[in-house]
Every structure is written in C-alpha cells, then in structure tokens.
Amino acid sequence: MRHTKVKDLLNSTTTLHEVNAKGWVRTFRNNQFIALNDGSTINNIQCVVDFENTPDETLKRVTTGAAVSVTGTLVESKGAGQKFEIQVSKLEILGDSDAEKFPMQPKKHSLEFLRENAHLRVRTNAFGAIMRVRSVLSFAVHNYFQQKGFVYVNTPIITGSDAEGAGEMFKVTALPFDNTPRTEDGKVNYKEDFFGKETNLTVSGQLEGETFAMALGQIYTFGPTFRAENSNTSRHLAEFWMIEPEVAFNDLNDNMDLAEDFIQYVIKYTMEKCQDDLKFLEGRLLEEEKSKPQAERSEMPLLEKLSFVLENNFKRVSYTEAIDILRDCTPNKKKKFNYIINEWGADLQSEHERYLVEKHFKCPVILFDYPANIKAFYMRLNEDGKTVRAMDILFPGIGEIVGGSQREERFDVLVEKMKALGIDEEELWWYLDTRRFGSAVHSGFGLGFERLVLFVTGMTNIRDVIPFPRTPGSAEF
Known part of the structure; x- marks a missing residue:
C-alpha cells in the first residue's frame, strides 16, 4: 500500500477508511500514542495503537527516533490540537533504533550540542522547520529570476582569480606536500600543478557572470563560494552559497530597484508557503528572548519583522549622509558604539548599519556612493574621483544583507584602478576583454544565501541555517 504524507493526512477534508503513513517516532506515550513525523510538516500526526492486540516485542521497539509504518483509519481526533488522527490496525517497525543512545531525545537541546550532531539535528522541530524554509527560499530565488527572463549560469568553483582582492582563499592543488616542486628562487612551481597555474576555490562568481551578462543581457548565479577567513563568529562560514545577478544596461538605480524587488518577492513567497514553520520559529524565538536582558531582545517578533521588510520601501541614503547621521547620533557622541565614527571614509560596522535601520530611519536602508x-x-x-557607484542593503537585526554596484565599464579607468591596487592585468586579461569589445553600462549584486535564511528564520548563528557548516577547525560530516 502506498503511504501518504503526514502533511496531506492532516490537511484532509474527510475521514478515510484505510491509510498508510511512514515516518519517525517523536514520542510514544502510555504504550498507545505515537507522535509520528515524516518531515513533510512541522506538525506530527497522532497514531493510536491497539496495544492489546499488538505484540509486546513490537511495542518495546517503538522508541524515539524509530522508523515505523502505520496502517489504519483516518478519523477525527478526540484530542486538541489536530483535526485527524490514525486509529492503527497494523504497526510495523522499519529499522533498528537504539533508544538509549539516540541523541535527539524529546527535550530541549543546546544549539551547540545540535551542531555537534548535525547529521541528526534535522529530526528536531527547529531544524526541520529551518531546512524546509531554506528549501522554499531557494526555489523562490530561481522562480523570481526565471519569471524575469534571467539565464541561470553555473560559474566555476575552481578559479585562478580573486574577485574580492582579499586573498583569503582556499588553494586547489594536486602537488605533493612532500617534495613539492619549486622554482629556482624557492617558490612553489605551479607550472607542474594540475592546471599549470595557481588556483583556488572561488569567493564569487561575479567576474565570470559579467562576461555572460555581456552576451545574454541578464544572468544570475546561485552556487557555493568559499572564504578561508579564520573567523569563529556567528556571522562567518568557510563554505556558503551566493546569489549573484548581473544585468547589462542597468545603472545603479536599476540595480537598487532589482535588489529591493527580488528580496521582497522571495520573502513574501516564503511567508505564504511556510506559515506553520515560520509560526513555530517565531514562538521558539520569543521563548529564547525571555532569557535575554531587555536591551538585547529583538524589537519585533519574527513575522512582524518580515512584514516590516515587505511593507516599507527601502530608504535610499548616500554614504556621506549616513556618516553625518552617525557622527551626530547619541550612541556615537556618548561612545556607546564599539567603533566610533569620527570622519568620512570610515568602513561601517554592523552596529552602525543596524542603528540606521532600526533607530534612525525605521525601515530597510540602501546606502550608496561609498568611498572608493x-x-x-x-x-x-x-565623477568626484573619490566615491564609487556601490550599494549595500541594510536590514533590521542583521545589518548588511546585499552588496552590489554599477560595474566600471570604462577600459582605461578599470586598468588604472587595477594598477593602483597591484592587480595583475595578465591574470584578468579575459575580464578586460569585456571592456575592450562591446562594453556597456552594467550592474549586479551579491546576496549571501545563508544570511537571507538567517533573517527569514530568525536564527542568530549562521551555522544553524546550513545543513553541514564548515568553519575553522570543523569539517565533520
């Protein structure tokens, strides 16, 4: 008999004579009541076992985490909280389950403990909800761009260029660590390596994406990126996913319009499709907030915060105006900021970005025209020679969520900037070709997908919104 998803059984409009459900036991009470979940929904379905006619050996094996199959009648539930339950006529244990050693017992676990058991944490309500939300957000990303006529481009994971110029990249090599071939001056001889040159895991698909935008008009990438930044903060991962559209003939204003419309679309779509999961995550967040000092609590519940982004136009503010606001604000004057703003040219920190969004403008903010x-x-x-057509989108509770710009389309200006920064023209000859042949105004932005999931789920540590986090000293699973 084909099994039916728990979600579909709970959403049924009528009782059913015979159904089959398969899933994992969340709890088993009084040798009779199984709370069954199959991952299709945050909600469990109650399965009422005829314990008098079920062998004791079978009942003993119904433990938390066990995989079971139940067959029976879908009837109206006598208990509160759900419309239907299953009166079980046949109970089958599908696999072994060591009850004493199963880590995900039905109790509150710390997030750190759950990270250590990332292979099993998705069986908890919180992580099941987070991963379903992540999945829907991912679909919404593709849906948005496909509806707009964008072409999906798979840019390289292995690259010889550093798009960010940060130098914090993972090297890719087939050279032996013992007896590594070296040049006469003692440097690693990459000419003997697999690709014949030094290569790394990509930090961004942007540069390659630009080449495709110069032929296909509007493209987007959505794939894994890597940073070898030795940071153990709640905001950093060594491996994460990036969404990067590039659009020919778009200037900075067009770019800001696109980013705002895109973010509002994917959040709205996810709120419509993940109502139960988001309500659960909001309740979880509210419970967690109770243990925090008043000053550290979120000003808005999760769903209100998401609606806040949908219902407010993003305020567009120049970097120069933002610096004036921050320099004159009370937290800066009273030295409450960790990084005091004294002069134009300062690199804004998360505390400054959140102040602008949450305290000053009280809406999402797009900052533009940053110091070059x-x-x-x-x-x-x-034209002022000191600022660039950059833009960052700032959100409540998280600070920067999008970074983008109008790209430098002028060959001579781009070459001069590369020389000033010591960037090898020969390494990026192909990138410069897009300015030599048919150059045009174009723009794009990057959005770290995990940061978006972090915002939508209300979680506070980025390691909790990716299935298997990669961080310094940790590459388990």
Whole structure:
C-alpha cells in the first residue's frame, strides 16, 4: 500500500477508511500514542495503537527516533490540537533504533550540542522547520529570476582569480606536500600543478557572470563560494552559497530597484508557503528572548519583522549622509558604539548599519556612493574621483544583507584602478576583454544565501541555517 504524507493526512477534508503513513517516532506515550513525523510538516500526526492486540516485542521497539509504518483509519481526533488522527490496525517497525543512545531525545537541546550532531539535528522541530524554509527560499530565488527572463549560469568553483582582492582563499592543488616542486628562487612551481597555474576555490562568481551578462543581457548565479577567513563568529562560514545577478544596461538605480524587488518577492513567497514553520520559529524565538536582558531582545517578533521588510520601501541614503547621521547620533557622541565614527571614509560596522535601520530611519536602508578606497576595484568610479557607484542593503537585526554596484565599464579607468591596487592585468586579461569589445553600462549584486535564511528564520548563528557548516577547525560530516 502506498503511504501518504503526514502533511496531506492532516490537511484532509474527510475521514478515510484505510491509510498508510511512514515516518519517525517523536514520542510514544502510555504504550498507545505515537507522535509520528515524516518531515513533510512541522506538525506530527497522532497514531493510536491497539496495544492489546499488538505484540509486546513490537511495542518495546517503538522508541524515539524509530522508523515505523502505520496502517489504519483516518478519523477525527478526540484530542486538541489536530483535526485527524490514525486509529492503527497494523504497526510495523522499519529499522533498528537504539533508544538509549539516540541523541535527539524529546527535550530541549543546546544549539551547540545540535551542531555537534548535525547529521541528526534535522529530526528536531527547529531544524526541520529551518531546512524546509531554506528549501522554499531557494526555489523562490530561481522562480523570481526565471519569471524575469534571467539565464541561470553555473560559474566555476575552481578559479585562478580573486574577485574580492582579499586573498583569503582556499588553494586547489594536486602537488605533493612532500617534495613539492619549486622554482629556482624557492617558490612553489605551479607550472607542474594540475592546471599549470595557481588556483583556488572561488569567493564569487561575479567576474565570470559579467562576461555572460555581456552576451545574454541578464544572468544570475546561485552556487557555493568559499572564504578561508579564520573567523569563529556567528556571522562567518568557510563554505556558503551566493546569489549573484548581473544585468547589462542597468545603472545603479536599476540595480537598487532589482535588489529591493527580488528580496521582497522571495520573502513574501516564503511567508505564504511556510506559515506553520515560520509560526513555530517565531514562538521558539520569543521563548529564547525571555532569557535575554531587555536591551538585547529583538524589537519585533519574527513575522512582524518580515512584514516590516515587505511593507516599507527601502530608504535610499548616500554614504556621506549616513556618516553625518552617525557622527551626530547619541550612541556615537556618548561612545556607546564599539567603533566610533569620527570622519568620512570610515568602513561601517554592523552596529552602525543596524542603528540606521532600526533607530534612525525605521525601515530597510540602501546606502550608496561609498568611498572608493574601501570598495572593490570593479566598482564604477564617480565623477568626484573619490566615491564609487556601490550599494549595500541594510536590514533590521542583521545589518548588511546585499552588496552590489554599477560595474566600471570604462577600459582605461578599470586598468588604472587595477594598477593602483597591484592587480595583475595578465591574470584578468579575459575580464578586460569585456571592456575592450562591446562594453556597456552594467550592474549586479551579491546576496549571501545563508544570511537571507538567517533573517527569514530568525536564527542568530549562521551555522544553524546550513545543513553541514564548515568553519575553522570543523569539517565533520
């Protein structure tokens, strides 16, 4: 008999004579009541076992975490909280389950403990909800761009270029660590390596994406990226996913319009499709907030925060105006910020970004026209010679969520910027070709997918919104 998903059984409009459900036992009470979950929904279905006619050996094996199959009648539930339950006529244990050693017992576990058991944590309500939300958000990303006529491009994971210029990249090599071939001056001889040159795991698909935008008009990438940044904060991962659209003939204003529309679409879509999961995550967050000092609590519940982004136009503010606001604000004057703003040119921190969003403007903010010396080489230089056509989108509770720019389309200006930063023209000859042949105004942005999932789920540590987090000293699973 074909089994029916728990979600479909709970959403049934009528009782059913015979159904089969398969899933994992969350709890088993009084030798009679199984709370069954199969991952299709945050909600369990209650299965009422005829314990008098079920062998004791079978009942003993119904433990938390066990996989079971139940066959019976879908009837109206006598208990509160759900419309239907299953009156079980046949109970089958599908696999072994060591009850005493199963880590995910029905009790509250710390997030750190759950990270140590990342292979099993998705069986908890919280992580089941997070991963379903992540899945729907991922679909919404593709749905948005496909509806808009964007072409999905798979940019390289192995690359010889550093798009960010940060130098914090994972090297890719087939050279032996013992007796590594070296040049006469003692440096590693990459000419003997697999690719014949030094290569790394990519930090961004942007540069390659730009080449495709110059032929296909509007493209997007959505794939894994890597940073070898030795950081153990709640905001950093060594492996994460990036969404990066690039659009020919779009200027900075078009870019800001696209980013705002995109973010509002994917959040709205997810709120519509994941109502039960988001309500659960909101309740979890509210419970967690009770243990925090008043000053550290979120000002808005999760669903209100998401609606806040949908219902407010993003305020567009120049970097220069933002610096004036921050320099004159009370937290800065009273030295409450960890990083005091004294002068134009400062690189804004999360505390400054959140102040602008949560305290000053009380809406999402897009900052634009940043100082050239704190932004990447590929951003278009403004006529003032000191700022670039960059933009960052700032959100409540998280700070920067999107970074983008109008790209420098002028060959001579781009070459001069690369020289000033010591970037080898020969390494990026192919990138410069897009400025030699048919160059045009174009723009794009990058959005770290995990940061988006972090915002939508209300979680506070980025390691909890990716299935298997990769961080310094940790590459389990």
